[in-house]
Amino acid sequence: MSFWNDLEKPFFVMAPMADVTDAAFRQLVAKRGAPDVFWTEFVSADGLYHTREIKKMKDEENPLMGILAKTDAERPILAQIFSSKPEMIAYAAKLVAELGFDGVDINMGCPDRAIEKQGCGAAMMKNPKLAQEIIRAAQAASNLPVSVKTRVGYHNESLDEWLTALLEANLAAITLHLRTRKEMSLVPADWELMKKAVEIRNRVNPSVLLIGNGDVQDLDDARAKAAASGCDGVMLGRAMFGNPWVFAGRKPEDTPLAEKLAALIELAQDFEKLTPRKNFSILKKHIKAFVTGFDGAAELRAKLMETDSAAALAAAIAERT
Numbered sequence: 155m156s157f158w159n160d161l162e163k164p165f166f167v168m169a170p171m172a173d174v175t176d177a178a179f180r181q182l183v184a185k186r187g188a189p190d191v192f193w194t195e196f197v198s199a200d201g202l203y204h205t206r207e208i209k210k211m212k213d214e215e216n217p218l219m220g221i222l223a224k225t226d227a228e229r230p231i232l233a234q235i236f237s238s239k240p241e242m243i244a245y246a247a248k249l250v251a252e253l254g255f256d257g258v259d260i261n262m263g264c265p266d267r268a269i270e271k272q273g274c275g276a277a278m279m280k281n282p283k284l285a286q287e288i289i290r291a292a293q294a295a296s297n298l299p300v301s302v303k304t305r306v307g308y309h310n311e312s313l314d315e316w317l318t319a320l321l322e323a324n325l326a327a328i329t330l331h332l333r334t335r336k337e338m339s340l341v342p343a344d345w346e347l348m349k350k351a352v353e354i355r356n357r358v359n360p361s362v363l364l365i366g367n368g369d370v371q372d373l374d375d376a377r378a379k380a381a382a383s384g385c386d387g388v389m390l391g392r393a394m395f396g397n398p399w400v401f402a403g404r405k406p407e408d409t410p411l412a413e414k415l416a417a418l419i420e421l422a423q424d425f426e427k428l429t430p431r432k433n434f435s436i437l438k439k440h441i442k443a444f445v446t447g448f449d450g451a452a453e454l455r456a457k458l459m460e461t462d463s464a465a466a467l468a469a470a471i472a473e474r475t
């Protein structure tokens with residue numbers, strides 16, 4: 155039994171996003187309406203092993219350990235790891251348990267070439283036997299619930315083989331980004347496929363929770379997609395950009411500009427405090443998303459893009475008002 159069993163359905167979860175869902179952004183979202191489950195950014199299991207065991211880097215100085223920093227405001231929280239080596243996944247899963255996470259999520263969907271070259275991420279879909287071994291390694295190494303985030307196939311939709319292989323591995327939950335690897339993010343997510351996934355799940359292993367992901371705009375949209383497809387939960391990613399209120403049910407236009415700008419300042423301040431090893435320029439994605447859709451937005455955005463500290467960003471915003 156784990157927190158997964160206590161979630162009321164449909165539940166709504168935060169997508170793991172590299173350089174987005176760091177501790178600072180998770181705090182921002184947690185204060186405005188928490189999702190039912192938080193996710194970290196993905197982190198390389200091999201990288202954790204190498205930096206800690208070979209290079210003997212101190213945890214306080216290790217950027218990969220920085221990715222795994224969290225506070226109690228963000229619970230339940232899963233750490234997302236990736237590797238193509240069972241022993242590395244075991245190492246990272248054990249570490250994640252020691253750090254107090256509520257679950258281990260394994261990335262088997264990332265299309266980034268650098269990740270795939272290592273046989274990780276989406277490449278795992280080409281090797282279901284290895285994927286099962288990786289999952290078993292995580293399950294054996296920690297007593298945490300193990301979940302997987304993946305896509306509906308590599309070149310083509312292959313739910314019959316791929317989803318069945320995952321279901322056989324007795325995961326707590328599976329998140330399906332409803333696109334193939336080949337489709338990247340170039341075509342709309344195919345929510346019709348979620349119905350097929352639910353049928354397979356009901357037949358092969360009804361105890362595994364299924365979470366749908368892709369192009370969900372807001373909570374109303376998430377509820378409609380869950381009702382139409384029969385999935386247990388819905389994951390929202392880009393809908394959080396500029397709208398940390400999304401899990402409270404707000405649409406981007408529901409929030410007054412002053413409140414958005416205050417949220418951006420708070421994010422920048424927390425970013426400096428909580429992710430000291432990250433470059434301030436990572437916040438540019440958020441600046442673009444928060445500062446849009448009003449008279450003078452382009453001008454203010456351009457000014458904020460040049461700032462390099464929370465204080466400078468706050469000063470530039472104050473100058474405008």
Ligand SMILES: Cc1cc2nc3c(=O)[nH]c(=O)nc-3n(C[C@H](O)[C@H](O)[C@H](O)COP(=O)(O)O)c2cc1C
Pocket residue numbers: 169170171172173174195196234261263264303331367368369370389390391392393
């Ligand atoms: C900037 C960015 C970073 C991402 N990083 C990750 C990641 O670390 N792990 C992962 O499983 N997916 C990652 N994704 C994919 C998202 O979790 C999600 O599957 C995708 O954005 C589709 O959902 P959406 O339409 O709700 O955004 C990332 C996506 C974006 C845009």
